[in-house]
Amino acid sequence: xxxxxxxxxxxxxxxxxxxxxxxxxxxxxxxxxxxxxxxxxxxxxxxxxxxxxxxxxxxxxxxxxxxxxxxxxxxxxxxxxxxxxxxxxxxxxxxxxxxxxxxxxxxxxxxxxxx
Amino acid sequence: xxxxxxxxxxxxxxxxxxxxxxxxxxxxxxxxxxxxxxxxxxxxxxxxxxxxxxxxxxxxxxxxxxxxxxxxxxxxxxxxxxxxxxxxxxxxxxxxxxxxxxxxxxxxxxx
Numbered sequence: 001x002x003x004x005x006x007x008x009x010x011x012x013x014x015x016x017x018x019x020x021x022x023x024x025x026x027x028x029x030x031x032x033x034x035x036x037x038x039x040x041x042x043x044x045x046x047x048x049x050x051x052x053x054x055x056x057x058x059x060x061x062x063x064x065x066x067x068x069x070x071x072x073x074x075x076x077x078x079x080x081x082x083x084x085x086x087x088x089x090x091x092x093x094x095x096x097x098x099x100x101x102x103x104x105x106x107x108x109x110x111x112x113x114x115x
Numbered sequence: 116x117x118x119x120x121x122x123x124x125x126x127x128x129x130x131x132x133x134x135x136x137x138x139x140x141x142x143x144x145x146x147x148x149x150x151x152x153x154x155x156x157x158x159x160x161x162x163x164x165x166x167x168x169x170x171x172x173x174x175x176x177x178x179x180x181x182x183x184x185x186x187x188x189x190x191x192x193x194x195x196x197x198x199x200x201x202x203x204x205x206x207x208x209x210x211x212x213x214x215x216x217x218x219x220x221x222x223x224x225x226x
Contacts (some may be wrong), residue, residue, distance in 0.1 A: 004158075033214075040218075041218055041219065041221070042202075042206075042216035042219050043159070043216050044216075045213065045214070048212075048213070050195070052223075056213065058139055092164075093159075093214075095211070097211075098211040099144065099211040100147045100208055100209070100211040101143075101147060101166050101211070102211060103149055103161045103164055104157035106151075107158050108157055108158045109157070109158045113188045
């Protein structure tokens with residue numbers, strides 16, 4: 001069964017350091033999402049790609065976060081510099097095309113701890 | 116704007132008890148509705164979905180019916196098992212272009 005792949009699963013980094021997460025969506029999925037999930041809360045959208053284009057990054061803290069999906073396939077989310085408040089689970093999801101009949105498929109996430 | 120409201124947890128039940136987790140939504144138009152489940156340290160997995168009013172989604176003994184008149188999508192299971200212990204998220208998408216999640220309801224089932 002096809003899955004969304006994320007790495008690393010866990011990351012511990014020091015405050016002010018740079019950190020990057022990688023996501024490989026299900027093959028053929030044009031839409032890719034990055035969500036942040038703070039412990040005890042629901043996922044919140046950071047950025048959404050349609051193919052290689054950003055369609056929504058309104059909630060992405062652009063002073064420190066960046067995301068790219070250069071060839072419209074895999075994607076990288078970067079934080080520089082990391083802050084203590086960035087500790088969270090970062091979830092990648094994908095879907096074939098925007099359709100109200102299709103769910104988002106999630107990866108296992110990257111648990112980030114900033115110390 | 117579009118949003119989902121879930122009953123707050125945590126919920127603790129004995130094995131074989133009946134489960135209901137309430138979910139109501141606010142949306143323009145006719146959204147699709149979902150229940151996702153998250154096991155500790157894992158990502159979200161789709162549990163069930165419904166794409167139009169009066170549809171019933173079902174999977175693994177869980178059911179939810181899309182009620183437009185009450186803007187609700189309550190999750191039910193007749194007899195829970197220890198393995199059902201997880202966090203459950205209600206979600207909606209108005210157009211498929213954006214997903215909105217509730218805050219999650221933690222369920223613990225004790226033997």
